[in-house]
Amino acid sequence: MKRWTRFLLKLVTLTVLCSGAFFVTRNLLLCRKSFQGNWEEFGDPTNKELRYYYYKSLHLSDQGSVCSETIGGNGTAIPHTPPNKPDGSPRATRVTENDYLNMTSDCVAFKRTRKYVTFPLSEEEKVFPIAFSIVIHENVEMFERLLRGIYTPQNVYCIHVDRKSSGKFFLAVRAVASCFANVFLTRKLEDVVYASWSRVQADLNCMEDLLKSQVQWKYLLNLCGMDFPIKTNAEIVRKLIELNGKNSLESETPSGIKRKRWEFHHEIKTSVSRTDQKKSPPPIKTPMFTGNAYFVVSREFVSHLFSNPEIQNFMKWSEDTYSPDEHFWATLQRIPTVPGSYPPNSKYHMSDMASIARLVKWSYLEGNIWEGAPYPKCSGTHRHAVCVYGLGDLNWILQQHHLFANKFDPDVDDIALQCMEEYLRHKAIYGKGFV
Numbered sequence: 001m002k003r004w005t006r007f008l009l010k011l012v013t014l015t016v017l018c019s020g021a022f023f024v025t026r027n028l029l030l031c032r033k034s035f036q037g038n039w040e041e042f043g044d045p046t047n048k049e050l051r052y053y054y055y056k057s058l059h060l061s062d063q064g065s066v067c068s069e070t071i072g073g074n075g076t077a078i079p080h081t082p083p084n085k086p087d088g089s090p091r092a093t094r095v096t097e098n099d100y101l102n103m104t105s106d107c108v109a110f111k112r113t114r115k116y117v118t119f120p121l122s123e124e125e126k127v128f129p130i131a132f133s134i135v136i137h138e139n140v141e142m143f144e145r146l147l148r149g150i151y152t153p154q155n156v157y158c159i160h161v162d163r164k165s166s167g168k169f170f171l172a173v174r175a176v177a178s179c180f181a182n183v184f185l186t187r188k189l190e191d192v193v194y195a196s197w198s199r200v201q202a203d204l205n206c207m208e209d210l211l212k213s214q215v216q217w218k219y220l221l222n223l224c225g226m227d228f229p230i231k232t233n234a235e236i237v238r239k240l241i242e243l244n245g246k247n248s249l250e251s252e253t254p255s256g257i258k259r260k261r262w263e264f265h266h267e268i269k270t271s272v273s274r275t276d277q278k279k280s281p282p283p284i285k286t287p288m289f290t291g292n293a294y295f296v297v298s299r300e301f302v303s304h305l306f307s308n309p310e311i312q313n314f315m316k317w318s319e320d321t322y323s324p325d326e327h328f329w330a331t332l333q334r335i336p337t338v339p340g341s342y343p344p345n346s347k348y349h350m351s352d353m354a355s356i357a358r359l360v361k362w363s364y365l366e367g368n369i370w371e372g373a374p375y376p377k378c379s380g381t382h383r384h385a386v387c388v389y390g391l392g393d394l395n396w397i398l399q400q401h402h403l404f405a406n407k408f409d410p411d412v413d414d415i416a417l418q419c420m421e422e423y424l425r426h427k428a429i430y431g432k433g434f435v
Contacts, residue, residue, distance in 0.1 A: 250291030291330030
């Protein structure tokens with residue numbers, strides 16, 4: 001009874017302050033400040049009126065009709081011209097490092113104006129914190145929009161910035177992180193060289209720091225700067241609960257060409273080059289497997305890496321291989337003694353489409369699905385043979401079971417990214433997509 005009395009008093013107060021706007025005009029300018037706390041303080045969180053108003057105060061995109069028609073309508077993309085210039089130069093509205101340095105000078109205002117969700121949206125999410133390792137080197141706007149897309153106060157986020165990144169980029173990322181108690185830069189930064197061990201080491205550095213965090217996270221997901229979620233935090237939590245301690249990442253039998261990556265010693269300078277020097281066999285009992293750099297792994301898996309002598313030896317052995325991020329994690333996933341792993345038997349092979357870690361469209365596999373292609377053609381553009389998604393990809397993307405998709409870039413198609421942001425925000429508040 002006291003709870004209902006308290007709720008009615010708050011509701012009356014809010015109605016007076018807003019002069020009827022809550023139920024009639026939804027006047028955000030008058031009422032927004034009243035909804036900075038947890039909506040459960042105002043009553044039943046399933047109340048449609050409360051959720052409608054809270055969604056309106058936190059909506060992110062002005063592309064509502066385009067997004068709902070493309071994602072929630074008939075599934076066909078509305079033709080539009082991507083906002084990047086014909087010469088490929090950045091769009092005029094790009095948010096710069098200086099902009100973020102200015103915005104984060106007042107963290108309270110930054111979180112409010114950037115519309116971060118600053119409290120758990122459900123008890124289920126509150127009791128299941130997740131850890132994230134985010135490895136980035138450029139484009140602070142994309143990084144910040146990724147962070148906003150996955151941010152909740154119960155999770156914890158470790159950021160690794162490539163030591164080669166510009167000083168202004170580093171300062172801007174650090175400024176954004178400083179506005180959140182649960183977001184931090186890893187203590188040890190690597191000079192990341194493409195296809196070298198440094199890419200694995202960047203994640204390992206974050207793993208060590210995350211294990212020392214006071215947040216008792218359950219699973220770790222690693223990301224790069226052009227990833228974006230395609231599930232809400234609540235959906236991610238449910239997927240992780242379903243794993244029941246198992247990991248999810250690509251792990252398959254390697255081709256003959258990929259075996260060369262670890263059969264020879266490689267020299268790492270500003271790039272990786274193969275020598276004629278043969279390496280010793282891998283110091284593990286199980287075969288080698290290949291996959292990609294991205295994973296969904298349990299806390300027990302991460303702890304095991306730093307406590308098991310066999311894995312430590314395998315790490316050291318892998319340091320002079322080519323692109324170890326594409327066989328190190330995949331092989332660990334098939335060692336029976338590793339927590340959350342699967343046996344090395346071919347019955348347990350897992351492709352990137354079968355795992356939930358990351359959705360990627362490779363240009364050489366795109367085509368007509370009725371003729372056997374794994375996915376339709378990219379509606380955006382390609383970078384290093386990977387689709388940078390456009391608006392026309394969203395309907396297909398959101399039908400997949402993955403947690404994240406790669407690649408998104410606001411300089412390629414900002415409307416596609418805005419629609420993903422708004423779709424996820426709508427689903428986080430209402431529990432369903434556009435109707």
